[in-house]
Amino acid sequence: MKKTLLALAIASISASAFAVDTSSQNSKNEDMFAFDSMHKDQFSVSGSVGVGGYYDTGSKAFYDDWATGLTLAVNYRNNRIVGYFETDFMLNYTTDNSTSPILENGSEFATDVDKAWLGFDTGFGIASYGWENDTALDAIDGAGDNTYEFGASAGDASDAFNVVKFQGSTSGFAYGVSYFETDDTHVDAEKGVNGYVGIEQEIFNVYAGYELRDEATRKVRGDVKVADADYQVMTVTGNVKLGEVKLGANFWIEDTSAKNLDKTNTGYYLSAGYAVTEDLTLAAGYAANTDEVTGMKDLDQSFMNVAAMYTIAKNMDMGIDIKQELDSGYNNVDEETHVFAAGYYYF
Numbered sequence: 001m002k003k004t005l006l007a008l009a010i011a012s013i014s015a016s017a018f019a020v021d022t023s024s025q026n027s028k029n030e031d032m033f034a035f036d037s038m039h040k041d042q043f044s045v046s047g048s049v050g051v052g053g054y055y056d057t058g059s060k061a062f063y064d065d066w067a068t069g070l071t072l073a074v075n076y077r078n079n080r081i082v083g084y085f086e087t088d089f090m091l092n093y094t095t096d097n098s099t100s101p102i103l104e105n106g107s108e109f110a111t112d113v114d115k116a117w118l119g120f121d122t123g124f125g126i127a128s129y130g131w132e133n134d135t136a137l138d139a140i141d142g143a144g145d146n147t148y149e150f151g152a153s154a155g156d157a158s159d160a161f162n163v164v165k166f167q168g169s170t171s172g173f174a175y176g177v178s179y180f181e182t183d184d185t186h187v188d189a190e191k192g193v194n195g196y197v198g199i200e201q202e203i204f205n206v207y208a209g210y211e212l213r214d215e216a217t218r219k220v221r222g223d224v225k226v227a228d229a230d231y232q233v234m235t236v237t238g239n240v241k242l243g244e245v246k247l248g249a250n251f252w253i254e255d256t257s258a259k260n261l262d263k264t265n266t267g268y269y270l271s272a273g274y275a276v277t278e279d280l281t282l283a284a285g286y287a288a289n290t291d292e293v294t295g296m297k298d299l300d301q302s303f304m305n306v307a308a309m310y311t312i313a314k315n316m317d318m319g320i321d322i323k324q325e326l327d328s329g330y331n332n333v334d335e336e337t338h339v340f341a342a343g344y345y346y347f
Helices: 005-014
Strands: 043-056 061-063 068-078 081-092 108-121 126-133 160-170 173-181 191-200 204-221 224-242 245-257 262-275 280-293 299-313 316-327 337-346
Antiparallel strands (some): 043 337, 126 160, 173 191, 224 245, 316 337
């Protein structure tokens, strides 16, 4: 999942006091199917607003890629019935339409319903259906990333549609499974399933996840595409806290299998974060991956990134992340530098 400003804001909202909890401690009503009359205390509203953007030495342009925006979220709980609705109001801009990889038609404003789902708290987790929602694998695929924006992890569906999901944790054991579609039009969508199991402790967390999609049209390398291919991801992620230092790792294998062409991407990302003070955290990461494609030379790529995150106040944060390509995999292509910076306010 792309960890943009809005994704960070969503994560903060999801971790707030009123957000839906998937642990086994969130439902104590003895009547499992009790449903009270609706009233305002069952709803909670939160949000975030911020400004952010990117720069890279390849395009030499400043661009937004939907990092600047306003997020509004509504949580609902009525005994064991829970729900969540989130919408984004986003600004996208670029200083150079001709070279920016993000925008071709100038700056634009957009709105998007990012999540909309309704669920039932079983006491062991939440079973839900979402018109649009994250899949189960999104919860853990980047657990080893301690940086701000440019961490690497396994590919996943991210904002999927018609998501049927069960997700929870009990006594330090975490689990999740989901069915999803990658388009809001059923006949055009790739259909997939994914899930994970994990162990969550005060000092460390470790997870193993899997995803399978069929009838996928995937870009193999450059402009080469494979239609009607099976796509699967296997990943192991985790982190450990040692005093003021936090270490993390993401490992993955992505496999695209078609009749005449197969691709395998194997990679890993290692990161470390250090809390210099209560408000300031410094972090760094290193990633490497290898693409193996039938009939093509193996492509090896790597990069490193360094980040700083600062808490201005209880509800205000900012950060910067700088990524340096160490090996682009192409001899005639310069290794680029990428910069991301953002600041945001929660309300």
